[in-house]
Amino acid sequence: MNIGVVVFPGSNCDHDCAHVVKDVLGHDVTMVWHKEASLAGLDAVILPGGFSYGDYLRTGAIARFSPVMQAVKQFAGDGGLVLGICNGFQILLEAGLLPGAMLRNRSLHFVCKDVYVRVENAATPFTSFYKPGQILRIPVAHADGNYYTDPVTLAGLQANAQVTFRYCTADGKVVPEVNPNGSLDNIAGICNAGGNVLGMMPHPERCVEAVLGHDDGRALFQSMLTSLEQKKLAVVR
């Protein structure tokens, strides 16, 4: 598989994502500069974390107008897998590829620590290697992760199982005390109705090798790549 990692001015997790795909999982990676207008030849796209355009105006507000985002919209519209991590999630929201918006963390602090999240939907192409309800230990690092949307949209996300990850305790209880940023319903990640676009605040690319502490994020990339391989096989048949 050939996975595109988009590089905006200010992205800083792009090489971590590339490392996972290439060095850990043995697939090809193409770094895609944000001025590119085409994603031809790529099997999936990752919008990495960082501070695109210095977070000026709002997080992701300016990056969404980068030329590559038109191509990302098209790619997602055609059913392609798009993963947005942290700043990538914020960009997907600003671009309207996922519903809602990010507010400043309720504490006003930049939160950088390991948290626990519960896999709420293990039936997406990003989560199929997890068990439903599985608890992952995974780092967050953000100042604007306080997910907000209107009550109707929230109800829709819940009803359609689009809430993919929620912040929880080490034993899986979803309670406000462990919510690191004040997000609605302890939301840590959501997908679109088609399940092919996922946005998440935690950083799975920072926990893929046991030697570096923990590897709960690895299965997310394995899910993605396996789903792509299965899709390709189905086409060949």
Next chain:
Amino acid sequence: MKAKIHVTLKQGILDPQGKAIEHALDSLGFKKAANVRVGKYMELDIDQTDKAKAEAEVKAMCEKLLANTIIEEYRYELG
């Protein structure tokens, strides 16, 4: 023509910065201050003499980029 644009969080959406400032004002003895809201102020020149056209442009700028209308509201003055 100059446009002066204010963007703030919508009423009803928690403004943690506003709350922090409110507490600080309170501890300084400004007991009558309440409902602090923090926002952004932007000004820009528009090469446009027709006020209606300028207004339409500023509105489009706010809707498309300057405000995120899911969480923010905006107002502007032209002159």
